[in-house]
Amino acid sequence: MTQNCLCGKSLIDLAIVGAGPGGLTAGLYGARAGLHTVVYGDPYEGQLARAGTVENFPTQTGSPTGLSIIEKMVEHAGEFDYELIEKKVKQISRNLHDGHNIFTLTMENGDCTCAYSVILATGTKYKKLGVKGEEEYYAKGVSYCTICDGPLYKDLPVAIVGFGDEAIMAALRMANIASHVYFVGSKPKIGGDPNLRAEIENEESITIYEDVRILEISGGSDGNVNQLILKQRGNQVSLEIGAAFIEVGVLPSSAIASGVGIELTGQFIKVDHSQATNVHGFFAAGDITGGQGRQAVISAGDGAKAAISTIDYIKRLGVSHSKLKTTQWGSIKGNQKAKQKQTVLASKSGNALYDYVHSDEGFAAGYQRYEPDDKLIREFVTKMPTGKIVTVSAHWCPDCRRNVPRMAKITEEFTHWDIVVEDRDKEGVREKYNIRKIPTFIIFDKDGNEINRIIENPKYQSLEEDLIKIADGNY
Ligand SMILES: Cc1cc2nc3c(=O)[nH]c(=O)nc-3n(C[C@H](O)[C@H](O)[C@H](O)COP(=O)(O)OP(=O)(O)OC[C@H]3O[C@@H](n4cnc5c(N)ncnc54)[C@H](O)[C@@H]3O)c2cc1C
Incomplete structure (x- = not known):
C-alpha cells in the first residue's frame, strides 16, 4: 500500500x-x-x-x-x-x-x-501577552505555569498578569509561596466567579491592579526578571518582582x-x-x-x-x-x-543521576522508554572525555520528568565525568546555581569552569544534539 x-x-x-x-x-x-x-x-x-x-x-x-x-x-x-x-x-x-x-x-x-x-x-x-521582554526573559523569570515554576520563586515578590478565574487561582496559589503577589489585571474587570474574586480581595499578601496596560517586563544585570512596568489610568508604575506569570488564556x-x-x-x-x-x-x-x-x-x-x-x-x-x-x-x-514495567532499582551503576532517576517509578519508566542517540553520545564523549555535569531537578516538575531520565541514560556513557544531582527543593540550591527554571543541566569543563547550561528543554532536536553544540562552542 x-x-x-x-x-x-x-x-x-x-x-x-x-x-x-x-x-x-x-x-x-x-x-x-x-x-x-x-x-x-x-x-x-x-x-x-x-x-x-x-x-x-x-x-x-x-x-x-x-x-x-x-x-x-x-x-x-x-x-x-x-x-x-x-x-x-x-x-x-x-x-x-x-x-x-x-x-x-x-x-x-x-x-x-x-x-x-x-x-x-x-x-x-498558553497565549502570549506580546509585550517587550516577554520572549527575552522566558525561563529567566517569565513563566506561563505557576504549578510548574511557582516553587522556584519562594519568598520573592511575583506578578500574575491576566484577568480570568484561572489567573485568580494562580495568584491564590502563589500567595502561599511568594513574599508578595501583584495581581495585574490586563482587562477592565478581573474574574468571573464572585467567590474567587472575594477570596483574592481578602488575601492580604495580594495587591490588585485592575484595568492596566503592561508596557514591559525588564531584567537586571544578572539577566533575570526584576521589574514589571505598567500604566494604570495614565500613571506609569514599576513593580519590583522576581517573576511574572502570564495567565491570559x-x-x-x-x-x-x-x-x-x-x-x-x-x-x-x-x-x-x-x-x-x-x-x-x-x-x-x-x-x-x-x-x-x-x-x-x-x-x-x-x-x-x-x-x-x-x-x-x-x-x-x-x-x-x-x-x-x-x-x-x-x-x-x-x-x-x-510486563516490562519498571520496578524501582537503585545503586546499580554508582552514577548519581541513575540512582536519582531509579528512586521514582515515573522517572524510571521514562528512563526505560528513552532510546538515546548512541552515535551522538560517542561523538560528544570523544570531544569532551571528561568534565562535570550538575543536574538541578525536582520530582514535581513536568519538564524534569521528561528530560532528567533521558540525561540519566545519556550520561551512563560519561565514564570519566563527575555527575552531580541537586534537588531544587533543597535549601540554598537555587541561589548556589542561580536557577530560574528546571531542569537545568550545567556543564563544566575539566578545570571546573562552567561552559554552558541546558535549561528546561533542548534548544535543538534532542539533549544529545545540545551537548554536541556545547562541546563545539556554538550553543
Ligand atoms: C492549571 C490547570 C489545572 C487543571 N485542573 C484540572 C482538574 O483539576 N481536573 C480536570 O479534569 N482537568 C483539569 N485541567 C484541565 C485538563 O488538564 C485538560 O482539560 C486536559 O489535559 C485536556 O486533555 P487533552 O488530551 O485534550 O489535551 P492535553 O492534555 O493538553 O494534551 C495535548 C497533547 O497534544 C500534544 N501535542 C500538541 N501539539 C502537538 C503536535 N503538533 N504534535 C504532536 N503532539 C502534539 C501535546 O504534546 C500533548 O501530549 C487543568 C488544567 C490546567 C492548566
Whole structure:
C-alpha cells in the first residue's frame, strides 16, 4: 500500500496526534480493537501534566497530581499494542485514493507517516501577552505555569498578569509561596466567579491592579526578571518582582490540520456527537474541540468516543491489514509490554543521576522508554572525555520528568565525568546555581569552569544534539 502514501510508507490504520488524556485514551481503544495505532506527542507537554492537584478524575482518590495521572495513563497504554512516539507533528495533509482519504503526517524532524484515519487531540497552549521582554526573559523569570515554576520563586515578590478565574487561582496559589503577589489585571474587570474574586480581595499578601496596560517586563544585570512596568489610568508604575506569570488564556493547537480542510469554530475543531469532523476519517477529541468545561475526564471520554467512531469507519472502509476485533470490549491485551514495567532499582551503576532517576517509578519508566542517540553520545564523549555535569531537578516538575531520565541514560556513557544531582527543593540550591527554571543541566569543563547550561528543554532536536553544540562552542 506504499504507493498511496505521499512519502512512500506503509499505511497504518490510525494516527493519533496528542498524548494527553484524549489521545492516550483513544490509543487504548484503538489498539484494543486491533487497529494498527500510533500515538504522537509528549505526555509531559499536555495540560494535565501541569494541572497540580486533581480531585475530580474518577478512581483517582486522595487528590493526586495531574502528573501522576498522566504517568498512569502512559503506563496503562504500555499494556496494549500501540506505539507512543514522542515526536511533534508539523503538518497533516490529505489526498484521495479509491474514493477515501489518506492522511500524511509530517514530523518536525522530517519523518513522515501515512494513515487511513486521524484523531487530533492536541489540546491547547498558553497565549502570549506580546509585550517587550516577554520572549527575552522566558525561563529567566517569565513563566506561563505557576504549578510548574511557582516553587522556584519562594519568598520573592511575583506578578500574575491576566484577568480570568484561572489567573485568580494562580495568584491564590502563589500567595502561599511568594513574599508578595501583584495581581495585574490586563482587562477592565478581573474574574468571573464572585467567590474567587472575594477570596483574592481578602488575601492580604495580594495587591490588585485592575484595568492596566503592561508596557514591559525588564531584567537586571544578572539577566533575570526584576521589574514589571505598567500604566494604570495614565500613571506609569514599576513593580519590583522576581517573576511574572502570564495567565491570559489558551489557544487551540489546531494549525497543523489547516491543510486538511477541517471546519473550525473560531480556532477550535468542529465535531459532531461522534467526534467526527467534516472530513471523512478525521476525528478530534478533548480541549481542541472547545467543548464545554475543559476537563481531563471529558477529554478522555471524547478520546474513547473518537476511537469507537474510527473503529467503525475503518471497518466500513475494509482497508485494514490488522485483525480487527468484532467488538472493542473484548479482553485483548497486546504484546503485554506491561510486563516490562519498571520496578524501582537503585545503586546499580554508582552514577548519581541513575540512582536519582531509579528512586521514582515515573522517572524510571521514562528512563526505560528513552532510546538515546548512541552515535551522538560517542561523538560528544570523544570531544569532551571528561568534565562535570550538575543536574538541578525536582520530582514535581513536568519538564524534569521528561528530560532528567533521558540525561540519566545519556550520561551512563560519561565514564570519566563527575555527575552531580541537586534537588531544587533543597535549601540554598537555587541561589548556589542561580536557577530560574528546571531542569537545568550545567556543564563544566575539566578545570571546573562552567561552559554552558541546558535549561528546561533542548534548544535543538534532542539533549544529545545540545551537548554536541556545547562541546563545539556554538550553543
Ligand atoms: C492549571 C490547570 C489545572 C487543571 N485542573 C484540572 C482538574 O483539576 N481536573 C480536570 O479534569 N482537568 C483539569 N485541567 C484541565 C485538563 O488538564 C485538560 O482539560 C486536559 O489535559 C485536556 O486533555 P487533552 O488530551 O485534550 O489535551 P492535553 O492534555 O493538553 O494534551 C495535548 C497533547 O497534544 C500534544 N501535542 C500538541 N501539539 C502537538 C503536535 N503538533 N504534535 C504532536 N503532539 C502534539 C501535546 O504534546 C500533548 O501530549 C487543568 C488544567 C490546567 C492548566
